[in-house]
Amino acid sequence: MPTPMTLVSHALCPYVQRIAIALDEKGLTYERRTVDLSNKPAWFLELSPLGRTPVLQVGETALFESSAILEFLEDTQPHPLHPSDPIERALHRAWIDFGAECLRDIAAFYSATDHAALDMKAAALHARFRLLEMHLGAGRWFGGDRFSLVDAVYAPVFRYFDSFDRIGNFGVLDGLERVRAWRANLADRPSVRRAVGPEYDSALADFLTRRGGLLSRLAEQARFAQAS
Template sequence: MTHSITLVSHALCPYVQRIAIVLAEKGVPHERITVDLAAKPDWFLALSPLGRTPVLKVGDTALFESAAILEYLEDATPDPLHPPEPLERARHRAWIGFGSECLNDIAGFYSAPDSATLEAKAAALRARFKIMEGQLGTGPWFSGASFSLVDAVFAPVFRYFETFDRIGDFGILHGLDRVTAWRSSLAARPSVRAAVADDYGDLLAVFLQRRGGALSRMMVPADTATRYSA
């Protein structure tokens, strides 16, 4: 690749983490710039039509939407993370979409206004992960021995649980042995660990507290957020 690469990110964005993981897995040299989405700079708004992260700046061209960025990196860089067979590639793309739906359910969980809604959102998440349990084999990755884009997509999903588990026992992954093993393998992967800064756990804890919902009421005050550090 001859163009310079810059990943424009936000400290907590799970979609940014997907791209950071893939760039690391493929060994693509790049710069990473973090923006504050609460005070978006003009240069960022000029790059991102929707005012969201991630943005991948490739030379003078800015790409947005994580799914499109992942596909570009697959097309433009060596060491593919998609399987070579068209049918299996399509299946992986479907599970990438499922991973995005899991993130939507996680947002509903941490935004739940009351305990009844929180329990319902936890049950919805558990239902999704029960589906995943039936898709996994002996591991360690989604499709066995080869790390794929599906793994890169689900790693940020599971990272939320490092903080959720410190707040309470919601039973979301109970008894799902294959999912739990997959989660552990992903958490130990160097590219996954490096996809966020050291203060990610603290920042996420403060973010969750500020939601003002049922989950935040279970947490300690923000000034002791280090309890939740990953």
């Protein structure tokens, strides 16, 4: 009998999404338990030494940090998502780390307080994605025609831009045709769609509003313009 697994989640966490996508792609059954990170319960802090999601409970063991969880799933579960070639596998791991840098730039973008800072952070994101553009091949996915963990990692990155695009055009993906096609392919992937709940878009909009930065003010202006 398979060891029961529970994914301890936060509704907006992109690192949770990458685990959910990998579990789905591997055809694994698991429970999902949501935690409020603004009011962390004692049981969660006992599982997560850093107080962050995701946590994957495997039987009586709690695994934390998304990269470690992804590697555990690769080591123990069927349907590998890493390439079999060691050099390609190492490159994929490096691009997974690059994805974490993209998420940090996204956080800086939605936290910007004025137009100068927002433009600077948008330019930084464009530079990141321009590097990806240079390394993408001709297939539907990062490594060609086979969905990989790199794809699972970047799907939550691009999901942010579904909300950003409703606020305005910030030029982050301008001229990056391969990246834009990759983003569209990822958005259509069933495992990517299932990685978040139906409340995701509204919860992200509320989160951006609470940040109080320029993006939240632009979002309010966009809503007012649509209503008038």
